[in-house]
Amino acid sequence: MSPRDSRKRSAPGKESSRGRATAKRPASDSTGRAATPREGASANREGSTAKRAPPLSATQTKAAPRRPFANRDPGGTTRQSVSPSAEPTKAAPGRPFANRTTTPSAKPRIAASIHHAQPTRQGISAPGSAASAPAPRATRSTKRPRVVIVGTGRLGGALGLALSATGWPVTLHSRGDEGRKRTEALGLKASTLEDLRRARLVLLCVPDAEVPRVAEELASTLPRSVALVHTAGALSLEALGEPRGRALGSFHPLCAVSSARDSLAGHTASISTRSNPLREVLRHMARDVMLEAIEVPEAHRAAYHAGAVMSAGLVVALADAAVAALGTAGIPPDSALRALLPLMRSALRGMEARGLAGGLTGPIVRGDAGVVGAHLEALPDDIAPIYRLLSRRALKLVSERLSPESRAALEKRLR
Known part of the structure; x- marks a missing residue:
């Protein structure tokens, strides 16, 4: 066989070898390193993830004994989802208010109980849904116990x-x-x-x-x-x-x-x-x-409650005394109450807007001892002492705004 024939017969084999080599050799990037196909890498990552994270078993999801109002870690809820094949968790009998940190095995149960009322407020994704960002951790402020x-x-x-x-x-x-x-x-x-x-x-x-x-x-x-x-x-x-x-x-x-x-x-x-x-x-x-x-x-509960009663129940009693004072002027109780309620509301609005001293009105603020004396003479015997005591309190609120002469005249009238 001639050398030319030998070269012709061997040429197809060389092309095939080069083709096979080209198919097997991965493409190189600009740095000369071999690039890995993205699809293959993605598939490998998914496959490796599936192997590393098998579904949780039923034994892994059993809740630890529940202790209500315990001091838990604020980030104590789990982010992983429990496998649907797992058996429902059963909470052990509650233990009283122990200080503890929630164990990981109890977290799925706790998270479910915390968010059963309004889960969408916390931005929690539905089971099995893909979220672009991790769901926020549930804190103790989200609990609504029975x-x-x-x-x-x-x-x-x-x-x-x-x-x-x-x-x-x-x-x-x-x-x-x-x-x-x-x-x-x-x-x-x-x-x-x-x-x-x-x-x-x-x-x-x-x-x-x-x-x-x-x-x-x-x-x-x-x-x-x-x-x-x-x-x-x-x-x-x-x-x-x-x-x-x-x-x-x-x-x-x-x-x-x-x-x-x-x-x-x-x-x-x-x-x-x-x-x-x-x-x-x-x-x-x-x-x-x-x-x-x-x-x-705890040591001052009585004083606290007395102040609360004075600002609510005794205000009603004060309104009754005011209605009685108007009754002395011949105004029927129903008409007197209708006239006084808007006045009382305006006094509250002034107090809310300008404070106690700034919201006070009447003859005490003006330093008018003559009007205060006329009031005391006109009121019934059971109403005048109430007026006198409240006027003394009002005088303390505004005494610095009055002249010494006006303050002394009011103090004399209110003895």
Whole structure:
């Protein structure tokens, strides 16, 4: 065979070899390094991820014993999703208010209980959905524990309506048929004994004198994981008895509730408790019903409540005295009240806008001792002492604005 024929016969083999080499050799980038196909890399990443993160088993999702109002890590909820094949978790019996950090195995259960009311507010994606950013961690402020209100009167009904409207799982407890009828008339759910046992917070909306008896009865039947909170302004936590491992507290709305349908929004609630987790829950409850929370020292509850009574109930008594004064002038009570209510509202608006001293009006501010003396002579004997005491208080508010002569003349008239 000639050399030319030999070259011709070997040429196809060389082309095939070069073709095979070209197909197998990966393309090089500008740096000369071999580039990896993106699709293959993506597939490899997905495959490796699937191998590294198998679905959680049922044993991994069992919740640790639940301890209500425990001091948990604020970022204590898990971000991973539980496999649908896992068995539903079962919470062990609650333990009372222990200080602990939530264990990872309990997080799925806790996250579910926190967000059952309004999950969309926290921006949480639906199970199995792909989110562009991680869902925000649920904090302790998002919890809405089960609440049972004992008492179906004006305050119990008002709190029940306000909490129910903001997504709190709340029921009202009453032993009598009349109380259950009031609950149904408000559109609220009457509680059962099972609701009491499953509750995490029991609010006592009963008369002050009944608080110790009702608290003692409940403490003997309910688990220690259930917090007891009274709503009496004048009572300390001692009215609830010895803690014995139970969280105790008070939640007193500073609102003159004359009907169960009165709104609590815009008012203030005084709270007191020795349990930090319970304090957070009570503050959350106040925020949800649009109450500003303040804390009152236990040693001064009586003085606090006296001031609250003076600004509400005794204002009504003062209005009655004013109506009686107008009655001395021959004005019927109904007409007198209609005339005085707008005047009282204007005084409150002035006080709100300009403070106590700036909102004060009348003869005391003007230093008019002659008018004050005429008032005292015209008022009935049971009304004049009220006028005299309140005028002395008003004089202290504005004494620096008066001349020494005017101040001395008023002091003489008010002795």
